[in-house]
Amino acid sequence: MTVREIVKRFTFIEIFQGMSLTLRRLFSHAVTIQYPKERRHIAPGFRGQHALAKNQAGQAKCVGCGLCATICPSQCIHISRAKGQVDKYEIDILRCIYCGFCVEACPYGAIVLTENYEYSDYKKENIYMKKDRLLSNWDKYMPGKKGEEYFKKFWRPMSDDFGTPTGQAVWRGKKQ
């Protein structure tokens, strides 16, 4: 055993180093947030509860082609049509895995995932999303230009993805 090791052993130096770190952290500001009172910033494009998009006239854009239901890996979208209308569009949200494939599959830009992640309920029926609920989600979570922005950014792939768009993110070196 070298002298250094003996000193280490009897002075508890590494323990004190660790303690001083935790002590210093005591005075730095907290990184946690008090959830129901404070909320964290949700990035745009968050994959939360679904909404059915409306066009300018306020009608549902969905034409009921069923591509979203076909691609859905958990088979949780149920659609039925009657007399030139989509009369049932339901998402069994408890089965959804929020992969976002339905958004990608839809050629009509009719479905989006919103940033709502707080929808627990006591009744199962309340979280079985019916068409009107999905449509009202659009007004609630994608008001104004927000929906348009969503499609511009997250309805992929676009031609931009197969080419080099202007203003593509590149590292421009460290800012001084």
Next chain:
Amino acid sequence: MIQKEAEKIFETRELNVNMGPQHPATHGVLRLVLDIDGETIVKVTPYVGYLHRGIEKLGESLSYFQALPLTDRMDYVSAMSNNIGYCVAVEKLFGIEVPERAKFIRTIVGEMSRISNHLLWLATHALDIGAMTVFLYCFREREWILDLFEMICGARLTVTYPRVGGVRNDVPQEFLESLWKFTDEFPSRILEYETLIDQNRIWLQRTVGIGVISAEEAVSWGMTGPTLRGSGVPYDIRKHMPYDAYDKVDFEVPIGTAGDTYDRYRCRMLEMRQSNNIIRQCIGKLPPGPVMAEDPKFTLPPKDKMMMITHPTKEVAYFIEEKACKGCGMCMRACPAKAISGEKKKPHKIDQAFCLQCATCFAACKFKSMKIIPGGKGLSEEKLAELAAGPMPEEIAKAAEHLVRQFEFIKKGPKAPEGELYVATEVPKGELGFYFVSDGSGKPFRMRLRAPSFIHAGCLPRLCVGHLVADVIAAIGTIDIVLGECDR
């Protein structure tokens, strides 16, 4: 003499105890049956399968495109790496060349996932052994990485961000800035964790000389990843069979010497530094260019190209030209609204009142007898027939081509070439291999996964026998298993 007497009085026997499947230190639902003699482990039998979801079988019933989110749910701690592994394998099967930029982005996110995995591993491993403080320190940085994931793909844990042929969307500028800041700060954060435990005498007592395995044995037990490298075998797939952009960055493969729990811990700590380094290099070298391969074999067509037809203001109508229709009935079977009627070999007809303008019939018709008429919604049959005469405008025809591909791709799935292949990638836990047998259809005939966690869980008896009961916890921690991946 006295001892013999004592043995007679206090007759000792081996005890058989169950640890798990609900034990907080088993990192999931792993059940170990321990035979103990006093405090010493005599035999360990791991029982797995409590989290079995049949991912391999499920993969066989989903198309190659659809099965991607399943891989998120295997090793949910490093979902990004699993996605990349799957994509690399499918790309090889289909022979798709990925654009350079996408490769760099994938390398960046893959290394981020490695850091976040190792942080979670360190946090829980330290917590199991008794160092509570490290846990929260690690989560602080992990949170940053998860926020960055959220910024690029909208999900924090089950990301589904890489796609076969590239990545889902390009990274924004803020992402690069924030990530650079992270890489600036992260080395000092690693030093913080090390201040807390690296030389701590309790940590050393609990890890040095525990679960020792020699290099030869580690290889023959099938260990991979940092678990193997702790024993001094410099095997890393990123170095030996580079995929993505790993052949364009410099990094070292840290190895240990003793092959004990402490060395594996050191390996992972050094690996985090290397990952940090790789991310910095990739950000610096990130080339401009496409993020998706335009490959008609696999990738979805661009959405904006279909907008000529699918935009809500276009109000298109679909019309079957009487002359051209062969009466095959494909459109009738495909129509979800049952708006098409007709007899065999006779021209079919769309009932415009029932039609939803969904384009399914257009995609189904092999004889090009269907016409798309923009602004035709609500017009009378005669008017439509008049408008339908003559060829479709060129831009509509082009948009229609993309639309048809979208439909075919999603309804049938991309057709894979026949054959079988095994592709391995280096995920944070070790070697993740995908083995596909393809019969030339849109779904794999057999999908088999080589999950490092499963193989490492099998090594537990080798690592535990002869040690104390408390060291089982250290052994479970040191092999870094996630039961979601182990049971699949």
